Amino acid sequence: MPAKRITAVAAGAVLVGAFTVTAPAEAVGLEHAAAATKACPSAGKAPKLNWGKPTFVDDFTGSGPNKNNWFIYHYPKDRIPRVREAIQVRNGALEIASGLRGGRETYGGLIHKQRIKYGRWEVRVRADRGAGFRPVVLLWPPEPIAKWPDDGEINLIEMHDGARKKALHFLHFGPNDDKCDWLVRKNFTRWHTVAVDWLPNRITFWVDGKQTVSITDRKYIPTTSVMQLALQNDPECCRNGATPKLVRMYVDWVKVYRRP
Numbered sequence: 001m002p003a004k005r006i007t008a009v010a011a012g013a014v015l016v017g018a019f020t021v022t023a024p025a026e027a028v029g030l031e032h033a034a035a036a037t038k039a040c041p042s043a044g045k046a047p048k049l050n051w052g053k054p055t056f057v058d059d060f061t062g063s064g065p066n067k068n069n070w071f072i073y074h075y076p077k078d079r080i081p082r083v084r085e086a087i088q089v090r091n092g093a094l095e096i097a098s099g100l101r102g103g104r105e106t107y108g109g110l111i112h113k114q115r116i117k118y119g120r121w122e123v124r125v126r127a128d129r130g131a132g133f134r135p136v137v138l139l140w141p142p143e144p145i146a147k148w149p150d151d152g153e154i155n156l157i158e159m160h161d162g163a164r165k166k167a168l169h170f171l172h173f174g175p176n177d178d179k180c181d182w183l184v185r186k187n188f189t190r191w192h193t194v195a196v197d198w199l200p201n202r203i204t205f206w207v208d209g210k211q212t213v214s215i216t217d218r219k220y221i222p223t224t225s226v227m228q229l230a231l232q233n234d235p236e237c238c239r240n241g242a243t244p245k246l247v248r249m250y251v252d253w254v255k256v257y258r259r260p
C-alpha cells in the first residue's frame with residue numbers, strides 16, 4: 001500500500017501508511033504504483049479450515065453504515081482530506097466516492113470498530129475506473145495501541161490500476177517496512193470477493209473462493225497486534241482527462257470470522 005495513507009479510528013488519531021493525523025505528513029509519495037515490490041515465495045496450498053459462522057456480517061442495507069460498527073473518517077483539513085460526505089449506502093452496497101468536491105480532491109474511508117487478532121475477512125468489492133484513485137481493502141493495526149509498520153499491515157486488495165484490470169495483495173511488516181505484493185489480474189469494475197486468512201503461522205489470500213497465494217514466512221506475518229478492517233478509496237498518481245469527477249468504490253458485504 002502507498003506509504004502515506006492517513007486515517008483514524010474511534011480511538012483517535014491513527015496512522016495508515018506512514019503518518020499520523022496529529023503529525024501531518026510530508027509529500028504524498030505513492031510507491032508501488034504499478035510494479036510488484038517483491039513476490040514473496042508462496043508456501044503452496046493452505047490446509048482447509050472450518051471457520052464456522054461469521055462473527056460479524058454487514059450487507060450494507062439502509063442509507064448509511066451502522067455507526068455502532070463503523071467509524072467514518074472525517075478529516076477535511078488534512079493534507080489528504082478525508083470527508084464523511086464520501087460515504088453512503090445505496091442499492092444494498094456501501095459506496096465510497098472520492099474525487100472533486102468544491103474544486104479539490106477529497107477521499108473517503110471507514111474502519112470497522114472490531115479489533116481482532118487472527119481470523120478471516122471476506123469482502124465483496126468493485127470499483128469505477130479512474131486514474132488517481134486507489135480503492136483498498138486492508139487490515140490495519142490500530143494506533144495508539146499499535147505501531148506501523150512494526151505491527152504490520154495486510155492488504156486484501158489494492159486497486160492501484162486506474163483501469164481496474166489488475167490489483168495487488170500486499171503485506172507490510174517490521175520496523176524496516178518489509179513488504180511483498182502479488183498481482184491479481186481481474187476486472188475489478190465487476191464484483192469480486194477478496195478474502196484473507198490471517199493466522200500466526202500462515203497468511204492466505206483468496207479471490208472468488210480460490211486461493212491466490214499463501215505464505216508461511218514468519219518475516220511477513222504480523223503477530224504483535226490486533227487488526228481492524230478498513231475500506232478506503234485513496235489517492236494514487238494521478239488523475240487524468242478520463243477520470244470522472246467522483247470515482248466510486250463499492251462494497252456489497254463484509255464477513256468476519258474468528259480464528260477456529
Ligand SMILES: [Ca+2]
Nearest residue numbers: 059060092252
Ligand atoms: Ca449488500
